[in-house]
Amino acid sequence: MDNRISYSLDEKTVEREIFDEDDINTTPTQRLDMADAQKKRFQKLFDRLDINKDGRIEASELAIALRASSGAISEDDVKVFAKGIIADADQDEDKVLDFAEFAAYMQEHEEGLRLAFSDLDKNKDGRIEPSEVKAALTKLGLSVTMQEAVNLTKRIDKDGSVSLSWSEWRDFFQLYPSTHLEDMVRYWRKSLMIDIGDSLTCPPDFTSEEKQTGRAWKHLVAGGLAGAISRTFTAPLDRVKIMLQVHGSKANMGILSGLKQMIKEGGVKSLWRGNGTNIIKIAPESAMKFAAYEQIKRMLKGDSTEISIVERFAAGSSAGAIAQTCIYPLEVIKTRLAVSQTGQFKGILDCGIKVVQQSGPLALFRGYLPNLIGIIPYAGIDLTIYETMKQIYIKKNGGNKDPGVLVLMACGTFSSTCGQLASYPLALVRTRLQAQATVEAQGGMITLAASIWKQEGLRGLYRGIAPNFLKVLPAVSISYVIYERSKTWLGI
Structure with a gap:
């Protein structure tokens, strides 16, 4: 089965084959370039999250980044996400992350994001189109118009192409702890049920x-x-x-x-x-x-x-x-x-x-x-x-x-x-x-x-x-x- 996907790493496109046993059909040079680019990206993200520059990331520092990355998540969710990331990545159980722990977590997390990306990318052209977003939401039981799918796509799209590259997808979800598509969709289309004394015009749609x-x-x-x-x-x-x-x-x-x-x-x-x-x-x-x-x-x-x-x-x-x-x-x-x-x-x-x-x-x-x-x-x-x-x-x-x-x-x-x-x-x-x-x-x-x-x-x-x-x-x-x-x- 051909599962070809194309994804960008620091403005460099790498073709990657995913087989049953994760056998990657790339040359040793390509794999070294990928690993080097990935490490640099992880280091850059680590430095940004390490606000007090002590070489470690704490839950409070992660919370600040989560608040800045998406105003759609509640304060309770921010705390849960931050503690969840620390718990999953903290190998020595000191409740903080050094770079090695952070990089290992991010590498595993990105594998899950990559699988979710591949699942949505039905035509395997390396980009997620609004039609593919709509199809995925329909499969989850959410009825959306094509325009709503376009609007959702635009929330992540950075280059104005009205489609999502791997790097755009990865960057949007990089601090979201789950890689299950249902959870990611909930985060993506976060909505509120606020009572102001009057009934909601339209009840919310659920998957x-x-x-x-x-x-x-x-x-x-x-x-x-x-x-x-x-x-x-x-x-x-x-x-x-x-x-x-x-x-x-x-x-x-x-x-x-x-x-x-x-x-x-x-x-x-x-x-x-x-x-x-x-x-x-x-x-x-x-x-x-x-x-x-x-x-x-x-x-x-x-x-x-x-x-x-x-x-x-x-x-x-x-x-x-x-x-x-x-x-x-x-x-x-x-x-x-x-x-x-x-x-x-x-x-x-x-x-x-x-x-x-x-x-x-x-x-x-x-x-x-x-x-x-x-x-x-x-x-x-x-x-x-x-x-x-x-x-x-x-x-x-x-x-x-x-x-x-x-x-x-x-x-x-x-x-x-x-x-x-x-x-x-x-x-x-x-x-x-x-x-x-x-x-x-x-x-x-x-x-x-x-x-x-x-x-x-x-x-x-x-x-x-x-x-x-x-x-x-x-x-x-x-x-x-x-x-x-x-x-x-x-x-x-």
Whole structure:
């Protein structure tokens, strides 16, 4: 079997044959040149990593290099990777690496990288093309468009060829400890599941291996736990937002006066009224949305090997609508609890029973229509702006630098804010309808929207948006920290 690959060593291309017993069909001179070039490269990398110039590499020095090489990996991953490299390479168990240990480790590590490179390089021309990247991701169970495969390739590509040489591949993964293709792909296309109090437009895509081993559900659990904690921290602002949406115009209420009024009426504990429902709905909503998203993707894709951005948006929006329909009664109960007075309801179940007794079962779906309509502008703007900002960043950096955690968080925060601005009037109408004691109280969606516009103008349709924006930054920050910690606890 011909397994010819071509790879570059210090601007010098060497043809190498890989046989079953690693029999290399090269001349002694070529092998000496390769060994010399490799040793020089290892020495150069060793000197760069040896920050204090004591002739040894410590885990802390490796961590600094890992942070600089890819902003996409978390601080926990940085520590795990650094300690993992030291543990694998440290032959005398002194917890530091001298050059001999480092060179031996790198030589073995590069053999694994070379095999992974050869596995992707299906036509054995010594370069990995976007089509080969796409084929590899499809084999792992990830549906990506050709453009997404091109974008992934550009993250590593340094010479602008939109294909990957061995040296580009090797340099990108040289400090990543695993040589298993599934792990390398995860590192390559690192993404975040950050909860800012609103649902993700499109659930993340997971590989077949991640689904089969349960890693996908562990990610969802980590995201759910992060969402629960971040929502609990920002719950007072969320309740103020609801109070402003429902009572703001009548009570001439502001953020501070609203907080004071709630504390005066029910004590500090009342600031978290309705938060229990907000947390309870995270698990079923995330699970149903993920399951529906996967099923709808399969239906849209059919016999095709890829799914377009538009189809992914349609799948995400449809999955969101299905999940929202199933858990919507909890949304109504959350709003009723938030605007209730102390002692009005004994808890979530009591609130639900009283709503049904007073207004009938359909009252648990009051405001459903504006909620459903609001998914489209929010999801469309959120996804479009997020992807656009991410691509602008990648292009400005020549396609070589991964966006990283802070950039992805900034893109997600800004895109979500824009989505909220577009859909907020519908969200306000939904909340007003949810809070109604009877169906006839303020009319339906159109009647209520017209009434708000007539009495309060544009400002009335955006009442309560200030606390909504104020909670975004702390929600994102808390959610990210807890999400990364949860991944460590869950072993992912």
